[in-house]
């Protein structure tokens with residue numbers, strides 16, 4: 001079930017085949033802040049729920065372009081409902097604020113997007129308790145308490161690409177009173193369907209693979225309506241909505257999702273194998289390699305291993321920086337999932353405000369490189385890496 005493949009046909013057609021009002025293949029970009037009513041009768045009927053009309057009165061509540069793309073996202077995740085947000089962080093923070101209350105306990109995994117953890121700590125001032133645990137099912141299950149309301153993990157994690165055994169979390173009765181939420185940004189619906197495996201909700205930074213062109217920022221939450229709808233309602237108050245232009249670009253990106261991610265899976269595997277065989281590379285972390293600690297569970301659960309490869313150069317800060325600066329194809333930039341390959345020295349890009357000792361405690365040595373592969377030809381990428389390694 002979890003290994004069900006996402007087809008390119010689904011990416012191109014599922015969720016919204018055409019706009020029924022305009023016969024347009026693509027959703028019209030509707031630029032309207034308020035939405036009008038014919039007369040007072042029409043407005044009263046709408047307010048009392050007696051109207052066939054679905055469009056709300058104001059663009060913070062709903063927008064037709066955004067709705068069309070949400071339908072497409074729900075179809076791709078096999079979800080009843082999907083909600084778009086202004087960013088992945090808006091999705092995460094809106095979810096946490098909606099679901100958690102004072103006295104609740106939250107479990108996050110240690111190898112994760114730094115700002116998600118930051119927000120968990122921030123919620124401490126409202127009485128939410130948090131444990132940050134190793135990215136394994138055993139560590140998560142050992143941390144569960146009676147008041148655990150939310151278990152949140154990335155699949156795979158960032159930057160070491162750990163793959164928590166989600167089926168073990170789903171099965172275990174110790175966890176059943178807590179919502180299981182997967183940030184599936186690194187996997188995409190091409191490589192993983194967390195909801196089919198029994199997760200309650202799935203979150204994405206759509207900025208990454210879903211948009212796919214390094215040209216937008218957006219977030220998604222998808223799952224059963226009873227869980228997504230309260231967050232959608234809270235979003236009307238929190239206000240971190242996705243605008244119609246961005247939604248349109250995201251919908252356009254989704255059509256090529258399967259093609260792009262298949263190429264990125266291939267590039268990931270080829271580049272990871274090349275790096276693993278290179279004498280100037282100390283260690284490679286890629287779930288598709290037999291040497292990765294979570295290879296077996298990832299191979300059992302995922303359709304493909306994704307386009308992010310993390311590795312350590314055999315050297316220190318200077319050698320690593322010099323290697324990155326010799327690369328010709330990748331841009332030096334954060335983020336991942338777009339058509340252009342991006343590279344970062346993790347210690348500098350994400351943890352430079354911390355002293356080296358603190359970074360090392362967090363597991364971020366100076367020689368750690370994260371390569372987020374695009375859709376360029378694998379042979380070109382390997383040749384570029386080879387010249388930069390010298």
Ligand SMILES: *Cc1c(COP(=O)(O)O)cnc(C)c1O
Nearest residue numbers: 087088089113183185205207218
């Ligand atoms: C980028 C990212 C986020 C944050 O998403 P934004 O769209 O940048 O707000 C959250 N989780 C993961 C795994 C990410 O890679």
